[in-house]
Structure formats: structure tokens, C-alpha cells
Amino acid sequence: MADLNLYRNIGIFAHVDAGKTTTTERILKLTDSIHKIGEVHDGESTTDFMVQEAERGITIQSAAVTCYWKGTRFNIIDTPGHVDFTVEVYRSLKVLDGGIGVFCGSGGVEPQSETNWRYANDSKVSRLIFVNKLDRIGADFLKVTDQVKKILGAHPLIMTLPIGIEDDFVGVVDLLSRKAYIWDETGQPENYTITDVPADMLDDVEMYRAQLIETAVEMDDDLLMAFLEGEQPSLEDIKRCIRKGTLELAFFPTYCGSAFKNKGMQLLLDAVIEYLPAPHEVNPQPLTDAEGKPNGQFAIVSADEPFRALAFKIMDDRFGALTFVRVYSGRLNKGDTILNSFTGKSERVGRMVEMQANERNELSHAEAGDIIAIVGMKNVRTGHTLCDPKHECTLEAMVFPEPVISISVTPKDKSSTEKMSIAIGKMVAEDPTFRVETDVDSGETILRGMGELHLDIKVDILRRTYGVDLVVGQPQVAYRETITKSIEDTYTHKKQSGGSGQYGRIDYTITPGEPGTGFIFTTSCVGGSVPKEFHPAIEKGFRSMMSTGTLAGFPVLDVVIDLNDGAFHAVDSSAIAFEIAAKGAFRQSIPKAAPQLLEPIMRVDVYSPEDHVGDVIGDLNRRRG
Secondary structure, eight states: OOOGGGEEEEEEEOSTTSSHHHHHHHHHHHTTSOSSOOOGGGTOOSSOOSHHHHHHTSOOSOEEEEEEETTEEEEEEEOOOSGGGHHHHHHHHTTOSEEEEEEETTTBSOHHHHHHHHHHHHTTOEEEEEEEOTTSTTOOHHHHHHHHHHHHOOOEEEOEEEESOGGGOOEEEETTTTEEEEEOTTOOTTOEEEEEOOGGGHHHHHHHHHHHHHHHHTTOHHHHHHHHTTOOOOHHHHHHHHHHHHHTTSOEEEEEOBTTTTBSHHHHHHHHHHHSOOGGGSOOEEEEOTTSOEEEEEEOOOTTSOOEEEEEEEEEETTEEEEEEEEEESEEETTOEEEETTTTEEEEOOEEEEEETTEEEEESEEETTOEEEEEOOSSOOTTOEEEOTTSOOOBOOOOOOOOOEEEEEEESSHHHHHHHHHHHHHHHHHOTTOEEEEOTTTOOEEEEESSHHHHHHHHHHHHHTSOOOEEEOOOEEOOEEEEOSOEEEEEEEEEOSSSSOEEEEEEEEEEEOOTTOOEEEEEOOOTTSSOGGGHHHHHHHHHHHTTSOTTTSOOBOSEEEEEEEEEOOTTTOOHHHHHHHHHHHHHHHGGGGOEEEEOOOOOOOOOOOGGGHHHHHHHHHHTTO
């Protein structure tokens, strides 16, 4: 049985181009997981293994790697930094125990940094901060830590200080040990010396060290009292308090360095072991009932518990479908049969693998705390719970944002049509924010996504990975429709010409709903004017019409319809008659309720040089920003 104290499940996240993937690459080199460092700008990094990632120099999908540092197993997920792929960060944070927030030494806290930080807060993930690229022009370590305080509202606990800056950046000072780590000019991570603190930094080191200790001992009342009385805590006590504060999100140990220049990485790896939680040290995942609400039970992180796991990512590659799984409790052996509690179907586990980006190592079993991939599962999707068939349960589900932009694609020939059908099925399974629909009028295939880059990548994958020859239409904004006025109305569906006919009359009120409520159907109908057995059919009829508005054909949101009266015929009324009546009522009444188009609304933070602020504000105003 594995010692969970020697496990760390962590994610690396940041704004695009802050150096996440380069940081991951250096960690893999230091842990002897790779022998040659691959650079992002050369398209050779280990975790950016997609063709599109290598060409564009950005991370598009999260990649899992396993490595070992000083006897501790690291399961690391490198996540994208571009806003179009935020969902990869979200679903990774759902299954991680800790994280490293990487910030550019010159760019500081950037927009996607805020989004990722907010997701991490929501998931209550303990974090370290790594201020990267201190060799870059304009780098300023203390400016970045100040931005973390002001913009993120977080408390960065400074653990190291840079020696030099920009071209003169040569190493870091570890405040706890009062030692300087200085790297030579070879650029190799192992070529450093440990020396005394440079004389010109002594005052700063003592000042920040005192602040560090004062903050740390606040996590222990007895230690704080002794400290206030003049007693200095031991190094072990300080580290224990730092760990406690990190796990409680009271502060975030903050390190500095340059991943590209291989400076400062060892101290960061040591901090992962010392301060980030093991799997059993985080709050256990709640189990939910059939409606997705917590039922008071939890998935206790232990190999002795029943098997419970969450599928957090689906990936299709040349070896078949891979289902990435976080095991929360129990043990899974090769050949076991497990239950998908979402579908109610059982599946046999054929192969399990430990991922090294796009490479894999075969496993015979997995235990609580592991992040693995299962090969060949057919009916599992992102967010599904996998469990022991004898102990059925459901873990908290994942919620994904709705797409905001769409394009049309048309295959050029029959061969491409067949290829696209297969490819799209796989791509939709992999990415919960990628949706595909068919326009009922034009017959075109509509791809929906989170942004133009998101859809550009999908089209490129269709063309190059699956060989689909297609024509792409212009991007379209994902508008929605709603109503702004309440109305009372009545509608009668009558088709009686002898023999068995159709009859159903409904009286109803249509009112605008609260934003985000979607469609709500209620009934205040009393007596037997419309028998209760027909109410579900009426709701079904109204609900089916919500997908196509009367204004411009976009889906309708936030409408409340109340059935208050009606009439039926003892012979001619039926469920289908009332369903048709509801559809006709929708077409008749929505135009009377002052329908209105809704545009996607986004919060946008714009960073601009001072001399361009006026132009930027003017441009935003012209675009109704």
C-alpha cells in the first residue's frame, strides 16, 4: 500500500506566456524524467505534444506527467493559459490537491491569472507562487508580489529573494536558511553553489525573514505568545506553521527564479513537498444525491475504502480512448469491473497507464491518491463518477460554461462527410465546451466554442488530424432571446372532423424570469379543466419551443409559463393534442411579450500603457463596452 504522505497532486497554471510549460519542463529535467530539455519556442516541450501546440507555442489542453523528487511522487498537470481553454484549468483544479501559480516577473498579475486564481479559490486548492522570468527586461519581484496583494487579495509569503535582476539575475536567497543559491553561466540546473548572503542584501534578508516568521507563528497561539516574549521559534516550528497556513489558504509561500535559465527550481520543488498537501490532507470530496446535492457522505482518501473515482478528461489518440481518472478512495486492479453511476452501466478495466505527457507506463493497479488513465472505456464522459458496483455513489459534478461563438463548416465531399462525423464525435467527448449542432434550415454543421482561437484549433484538428476537407463560414455570436413583458393568453388546438379528433385548450400566463433561470413551468390550474395527466405534455410542448425563438431563431432564456385554466374533450383530448396546443401557444404569444435579443456579456480587464488609455476607452465605447 502506497504511503500517501509521499504523494503530491499539483497543477501549474498562469496567464498565457508566463512560463508554465517551461517550468514543467525544468521540473521533469530535475527529477530525471527527461534527459533533454525541450523548449516551448522550438515546439519540443514534453507536455505540449499536439502539433497545434508545438506550432503556436501555447498549451491547448492539460497534460499529465508523473515524476519523483526526493522520494515523493509528483502527479503534475500542466494547464493552458489562454482564455479560450480555461475549462482545462477548471477541470484540472477539481481533481488536484495543490498548485503552483506562475507569474511573469515583468507582466505580473495578468487577466487569466485572475481567472485561474478565482477557480483555485473556488476549489479551495492550496498554492505556491512562483514569480518567473526575473531575467527578463522590466522584471520586478516585489512589484509582482504587491500586485498579488492588491489585485488577487491574496497574501504572498515571501520565501526567497532574487540576487540581481534582469541580465544581472544570478540566483536567489533562501530566507529561512539565510543562504544564497548562485548558478553559473552554463545554464545547467545542477551547476550552483550555496554561499553566504551577499553583503548588500543582508538588511533586506533580515527584514523579510522577520516578516516571514511573524506571519508564520500566527498560525500557532502558543508559538506566537513565546515569540512575542522574545523567544525565537525553531526552523521545524516555522516550517510546520507555514505548512498549516498554506493548507488553510491563509497565505501562499512565494518563490522567485527563472525557469528558462534553470534558476530557483530546486527550492520550489522542495516547497511542494514541505508545504503543499498530500491527498489525505485536503477536505474529502462530498458525495451527492440524485439531484446533485451533497448527501452528507464523503469519499475518504484511503485505500481501505470502497473504490471511488472521477473521470476529469477524455482524450482520443492513436492507442484509443483514454479516460483520465482521479482515484479518491479504494483500490482499482487491472481486470476489475466498475460502475459508471451516471449511466448505470458497468465497464471492465482492461489497461491502466501512468501518463508521461503523450508517453505511458503500464500499471497493474491504482490506489487512493493516484491520477491515472484507463484505456478503452466507451461510455464515460468528463465529470462521470466511477465506483465499486457494490457501493454505488456519485461525486460532485462539474459545471461547464456555455459556448459564446459559432462557425459553420461544410465538408467538400462524401469522404470528408464521413470522416467529419467520426471526428466530431470524438472531439465533443474530449471537450465539454465544444458543441456541434446541425442547422435545420441550411443543413450546415455548426461548431460552437469559447472563442475564435478555440474554434480555429478545432478546425485545424479536423483538417490535419482527421483529414477532413471542409469550407469554414464566418464566426457568429451566440445570441439568445428573452421576453420583457408579461401577458395572459389562451390557445385552442382543434382538429375535429368526424371520428377520432384532437382537442386541447390552454389558458396561461407568460412572464419574464430571473436571469439565469432558463425555462420554468408552473401550474395554478384548479379543478378538472385540464386533467393533470396532460400537464407533462403541455410542459414538453412549451419546452421544445425554447430552442428556437420567434425573433431571430436563437434559443429563448428566462421565461416562466403558468398554466391557469383550459378545457378538454372527453374523447378527442390527448397528450399529443395538448403538446401541439402548447407549441402553438408559444408561437402565438412570445411575439406579444416584447421579445429581445441577448448578447453574451463578459467581464474584460484591459491593460494599456498610460499614453494609449484614451484611445482604448474610446474604442471600447464605440463597441458598446
